[in-house]
Amino acid sequence: MRSIFAAAAACCALLALANGAHAQTRWPNGAKAAVVLTYDDALTSQLDNVVPALDAAGFKGTFFLANVDGAQVGRWRQVAARGHELGNHTIFHPCTKASYPADPRYVSEAYTPASMLREIIQQNVLLRALDGRPRHGFATPCGQSLAGGVDYLEDLRKANLVPYVRGVVDTPADARADVAKADPMHIPSRGFGEGATAEKMIAYVREAEQGGGWAVFLFHGVGGDYLTVPDAEHRKLLDWLAAHRSEVWVTTLQGALDWAKAHPGR
Numbered sequence: 001m002r003s004i005f006a007a008a009a010a011c012c013a014l015l016a017l018a019n020g021a022h023a024q025t026r027w028p029n030g031a032k033a034a035v036v037l038t039y040d041d042a043l044t045s046q047l048d049n050v051v052p053a054l055d056a057a058g059f060k061g062t063f064f065l066a067n068v069d070g071a072q073v074g075r076w077r078q079v080a081a082r083g084h085e086l087g088n089h090t091i092f093h094p095c096t097k098a099s100y101p102a103d104p105r106y107v108s109e110a111y112t113p114a115s116m117l118r119e120i121i122q123q124n125v126l127l128r129a130l131d132g133r134p135r136h137g138f139a140t141p142c143g144q145s146l147a148g149g150v151d152y153l154e155d156l157r158k159a160n161l162v163p164y165v166r167g168v169v170d171t172p173a174d175a176r177a178d179v180a181k182a183d184p185m186h187i188p189s190r191g192f193g194e195g196a197t198a199e200k201m202i203a204y205v206r207e208a209e210q211g212g213g214w215a216v217f218l219f220h221g222v223g224g225d226y227l228t229v230p231d232a233e234h235r236k237l238l239d240w241l242a243a244h245r246s247e248v249w250v251t252t253l254q255g256a257l258d259w260a261k262a263h264p265g266r
């Protein structure tokens, strides 16, 4: 009898392992992975180069706006009207003095968690004026969540001001993560900048495909501005994604999270 119980236990442990290995998000139409293209800092090169390329391919991107240029308000409104996602990146992009020199009032050391949350609320007002939506995802400036040296993420979570927070780091395991189980306050991303090639970016998508997870790209400049990915390489990535539509689902960050929540892995 003991050996039968042992065998049953081993069997069930194996089943549990198998279930664990397959507990991945199921993406629309059998896609093997979701691809999320995010662009930070409301840069002109994104309006000039990225938005037309995404529109031509029929893809939607996610744009985290900070330091919005008043002259570009109409263009950002059009970006939202075409179905792209606008996200919150604060108004003034406060980072630590050491990482992102700025006016002394606009470095994160000069903030408190309360003043940071107030700024996020106010940026949501601007975003709502642009796209009419009541809620917006958030991306931490410089990947930091510090205000006066204090981490404000828990305050942000409790205040329920944003549906998710995208950071700037990932691990190889994130590409294979069950997205339904992701902590919405710690969404990973992989940054691409100078030296990025389509080959390296496609390799990131392949990594996500292997595990049924997602690849969350983080871009700044594309063909201009800073941390610049060459426009030609970005276009090659989009061309590759367009040619592999049946394998990968290109969507906004909110779109991927909403889908994963409604269709958890089995």
Ligand SMILES: [Zn+2]
Pocket: 040, 041, 066, 089, 093, 140, 141, 142
């Ligand atoms: Zn930024």
